[in-house]
Amino acid sequence: MTISHAPEATPSPSRPDELLLSVQDLQVEFSTSAGVVRALDGVSFDVRAGQTVAILGESGSGKSVTAQAIMALLPKPAGSIVGGRILYGGVDLAAEPVGRVRELCATEIAMIFQDPLSSLNPVYRVGWQIAELFRRRRGTPKQEAWAKSLALLKRVGIPDAETRIRDYPHQFSGGQRQRIMIAMAIALEPKLLIGDEPTTALDVTVQKQVMDLLADLQAETGMGMVLISHDLGVVAEVADRAAIMYAGRIVEFGGIREVYDHPAHPYTQGLLNSIPSNTARGERLTPIAGSPPNLLALPTGCSFHPRCPFATDLCRNQVPALRAPEGWALEHLAACHRSEEVLAHD
Numbered sequence: 555m556t557i558s559h560a561p562e563a564t565p566s567p568s569r570p571d572e573l574l575l576s577v578q579d580l581q582v583e584f585s586t587s588a589g590v591v592r593a594l595d596g597v598s599f600d601v602r603a604g605q606t607v608a609i610l611g612e613s614g615s616g617k618s619v620t621a622q623a624i625m626a627l628l629p630k631p632a633g634s635i636v637g638g639r640i641l642y643g644g645v646d647l648a649a650e651p652v653g654r655v656r657e658l659c660a661t662e663i664a665m666i667f668q669d670p671l672s673s674l675n676p677v678y679r680v681g682w683q684i685a686e687l688f689r690r691r692r693g694t695p696k697q698e699a700w701a702k703s704l705a706l707l708k709r710v711g712i713p714d715a716e717t718r719i720r721d722y723p724h725q726f727s728g729g730q731r732q733r734i735m736i737a738m739a740i741a742l743e744p745k746l747l748i749g750d751e752p753t754t755a756l757d758v759t760v761q762k763q764v765m766d767l768l769a770d771l772q773a774e775t776g777m778g779m780v781l782i783s784h785d786l787g788v789v790a791e792v793a794d795r796a797a798i799m800y801a802g803r804i805v806e807f808g809g810i811r812e813v814y815d816h817p818a819h820p821y822t823q824g825l826l827n828s829i830p831s832n833t834a835r836g837e838r839l840t841p842i843a844g845s846p847p848n849l850l851a852l853p854t855g856c857s858f859h860p861r862c863p864f865a866t867d868l869c870r871n872q873v874p875a876l877r878a879p880e881g882w883a884l885e886h887l888a889a890c891h892r893s894e895e896v897l898a899h900d
């Protein structure tokens with residue numbers, strides 16, 4: 555990442571409900587030795603200040619590619635944005651040079667990755683790594699930067715922070731390292747935080763603690779959040795909206811309770827039926843039949859049809875548009891020809 559050593563201005567705080575990010579009809583392709591893969595096909599969603607959008611789906615559905623595209627982290631030269639816009643503060647990130655996007659991301663948009671060990675530098679003390687952000691980005695004097703680093707470690711719940719600030723990443727548990735990553739991500743008070751499977755490597759108790767911490771920080775700072783997860787249960791308590799992805803497309807979108815309580819797409823129903831907490835004690839989980847499609851050879855019509863218990867000939871021949879099912883909330887959308895029947899069956 556290109557880092558300027560000149561101090562930067564602190565970004566102005568977001569207004570409540572301000573539109574921070576608008577992803578519009580985003581299309582991403584990867585060139586592979588076997589051919590061109592359309593990894594994202596017409597992905598659209600907005601994120602407002604103080605709002606959390608969860609992007610959910612199985613591996614390969616396009617969740618992480620969405621985050622990579624926003625942060626200009628698509629693997630080069632294979633991956634590229636071939637259509638659509640990523641509007642942030644009126645600037646189309648998809649059309650900006652990579653260096654400019656990364657500069658912007660370094661101060662206003664932060665990302666938490668699944669594996670903190672790969673993001674923390676193993677040869678520097680964690681306190682120094684956090685303090686260095688303030689010194690490089692804000693020109694903060696050394697002692698003050700160290701004090702800010704300590705305050706952040708306390709804020710994210712590192713016990714005995716006064717001592718542990720001098721420890722190296724490998725001396726912390728997985729949950730503590732993820733907290734340190736969160737401390738680094740929020741250090742410069744980003745307007746937007748993107749978490750790509752931020753709790754996947756953690757046990758269930760620590761997962762909840764990290765999610766609660768993110769929710770608390772959001773309430774404090776008003777930042778917008780995009781949380782990417784394959785686990786619908788993990789984000790249920792903190793997200794406002796849910797985007798369910800399958801084969802590079804959003805197949806269902808809406809308020810989190812609306813989507814969880816009344817899934818209008820058979821794929822969402824399948825994901826929810828495979829969450830242990832959604833199943834009564836003693837009842838078997840129902841996994842989704844089959845496996846995700848090969849993006850190089852997508853099924854015709856609705857990509858989900860080979861796995862769908864509702865599939866008809868129409869499904870096999872015609873790609874369903876994302877639409878509000880008749881008689882349901884206009885902001886609840888599903889890409890399914892039979893979403894009214896799916897809702898009635900739920």
Ligand code: SF4
Nearest residue numbers: 856859862869890891
């Ligand atoms: Fe199933 Fe057809 Fe709906 Fe696709 S369009 S999810 S195949 S019912």
